[in-house]
Amino acid sequence: MTMERNIELRSEKVRNIIGQIPPMLLRYGAAIIGAALLAMVSISAFIPYQEILPIEVTIKTIPEIHEVNASSSGIFIANKSIEKYIEKDSTVGYLYHSDKILSIVAPISGNIVFNLKDKASVNCGELICVVIPKDSLCYYGEIEISESDKKRVDKNQTVILQTSETGDITGCITDISPLSSGNGQYKVTLNFPNNVMLAPYGTLSGKMIITQTTILKRFLNSFKMNP
Numbered sequence: 001m002t003m004e005r006n007i008e009l010r011s012e013k014v015r016n017i018i019g020q021i022p023p024m025l026l027r028y029g030a031a032i033i034g035a036a037l038l039a040m041v042s043i044s045a046f047i048p049y050q051e052i053l054p055i056e057v058t059i060k061t062i063p064e065i066h067e068v069n070a071s072s073s074g075i076f077i078a079n080k081s082i083e084k085y086i087e088k089d090s091t092v093g094y095l096y097h098s099d100k101i102l103s104i105v106a107p108i109s110g111n112i113v114f115n116l117k118d119k120a121s122v123n124c125g126e127l128i129c130v131v132i133p134k135d136s137l138c139y140y141g142e143i144e145i146s147e148s149d150k151k152r153v154d155k156n157q158t159v160i161l162q163t164s165e166t167g168d169i170t171g172c173i174t175d176i177s178p179l180s181s182g183n184g185q186y187k188v189t190l191n192f193p194n195n196v197m198l199a200p201y202g203t204l205s206g207k208m209i210i211t212q213t214t215i216l217k218r219f220l221n222s223f224k225m226n227p
Helices: 002-009 012-019 023-044 215-225
Strands: 048-062 066-069 074-078 091-097 100-105 110-114 120-122 127-133 138-145 158-163 167-180 186-191 203-214
Touching: 048 158, 091 127
Parallel strands: none
Antiparallel strands: 048 138, 048 203, 066 127, 074 091, 074 120, 091 100, 110 127, 138 186, 158 167, 158 203, 167 186
């Protein structure tokens, strides 16, 4: 009896029945897969996609912040009567060099920020202090990018700075230098809202938005770029 059952199960008719996929399952399975694909395509048409370029931005001002550098090596003696503000041509301090005393004067009027402490040893060309103009400052940023990145950016593209004090600050590209500097980099100028307050003479991390589209459009454009 067992032998007969084994023979029946191994018959070609039985194998065909077992191997067949039920038509209803086939139809509903295809419909479910199609609906899932359609849902994915529909969702991807609304999900935003950004191609970004990480950047390090140097903050500058108009009028320009002035540096005061040592004209020779020596010992720097600060003018202790100065607190925060200094007038143009006022004495910042003195530089003792080879039995000579050299006066250091402010090139403009403004708030002074010292880079050296009193009686510090200084080398020729070293930064002693910066003078920040008293006038209302207009802040802008500068970055340097490679030649390959220069081909991807354009004027008016959005730039976002990340600051811990005021949160994200949105600006845009106003100028791209056509000539490279000595290190093969290209200077890019960034503009920010007039009411923004930044720390001058510093650097901030940020990102430049190269393209802003949806995942679906990005996927379709990849076929156009790679025929």
